Amino acid sequence: MTSRPHGGIRYVLAWVGLLVLTTVSFGAAHLALGAAAAPVALGIASIKAGIVLVVFMHLMQTNPAVRTALGTAIVFILLLAAGIVADVVTR
Amino acid sequence: VSTRVVAEAGAVTELGHAREAHVPEAAEHFESVEQQEHAARLGMWIFLSSETLLFAALFALYAGYRAMYSVDFLAASHHNNMLIGTANTAILITSSFTVAWALHSVQHDARRMGALSLGLTVLLGMAFLGLKIVEYLDHFHHGIYPGSHYRFAEMPSHGAKLFFTLYYFLTGLHALHVLGGMTFLALLMWLVLKGRYHARHYVALENGALYWHLVDLIWIFLWPLLYLAG
Numbered sequence: 137m138t139s140r141p142h143g144g145i146r147y148v149l150a151w152v153g154l155l156v157l158t159t160v161s162f163g164a165a166h167l168a169l170g171a172a173a174a175p176v177a178l179g180i181a182s183i184k185a186g187i188v189l190v191v192f193m194h195l196m197q198t199n200p201a202v203r204t205a206l207g208t209a210i211v212f213i214l215l216l217a218a219g220i221v222a223d224v225v226t227r
Numbered sequence: 228v229s230t231r232v233v234a235e236a237g238a239v240t241e242l243g244h245a246r247e248a249h250v251p252e253a254a255e256h257f258e259s260v261e262q263q264e265h266a267a268r269l270g271m272w273i274f275l276s277s278e279t280l281l282f283a284a285l286f287a288l289y290a291g292y293r294a295m296y297s298v299d300f301l302a303a304s305h306h307n308n309m310l311i312g313t314a315n316t317a318i319l320i321t322s323s324f325t326v327a328w329a330l331h332s333v334q335h336d337a338r339r340m341g342a343l344s345l346g347l348t349v350l351l352g353m354a355f356l357g358l359k360i361v362e363y364l365d366h367f368h369h370g371i372y373p374g375s376h377y378r379f380a381e382m383p384s385h386g387a388k389l390f391f392t393l394y395y396f397l398t399g400l401h402a403l404h405v406l407g408g409m410t411f412l413a414l415l416m417w418l419v420l421k422g423r424y425h426a427r428h429y430v431a432l433e434n435g436a437l438y439w440h441l442v443d444l445i446w447i448f449l450w451p452l453l454y455l456a457g
Binding site for chain 2: 154158161178199205220
């Protein structure tokens, strides 16, 4: 009753936005994008993940300690994947 | 404060439980309830971050093998049913919305709506798993099994075998998380109906919702990697 009176509408908008992005991604998968297909699909997925984190998971309202924990995990995941791919493609 | 307690007690009575709303006291090693809830939240986020690292190992394997066997990976991903994958994406996104709605409702003392939204979330989880079973059965029918049991005549390549093995590990691990999340949310639904959570006490529900959102987040990346490879 006290915080963010329009919170409910934000959730509905986020839900609709996520479904629209899913449709866009589904449509893009049917185009002959070639080498761009994977970056486009993963780019849309990243935007969707951002919406879930910011709107549904209230990331911006969390403590800096929370964002540090999450940020560290994301950086480590990217480093791990980048290191393995770099190894494979330069053999 | 007293009017607030009366209002909450009234809301509980409405549900058939004529007792005061449950408000926790801080444990001995915390200075206040706020500090205790902050610790609970931070603990949950650290747990979720460690969960992403568990999946990261498989995502990294996927990235490495895809770089090695890109043609086989593309062909194998086309065998996956894109319609089922997309329907499951829409289902999980909708369930993320319903669990957010459940928390929002409980934060505003609309407990029945909260419990209903949690129930809906669990049902959507069941629908997701149901479609996953349909998909697995179709794969088994084609002889697509993980590892050395793989015998899909149409795609005998080593790359396709690796793709489907990773497919089973990634979706299987994710499905276990769906199952765990559903159990957790069903328990929370029961506690919401009992009047355990309300506008001043909901951190456990918040953490349950965070867990479910993580399950959704992981699927958001699994969908393009396993179904929309290009």
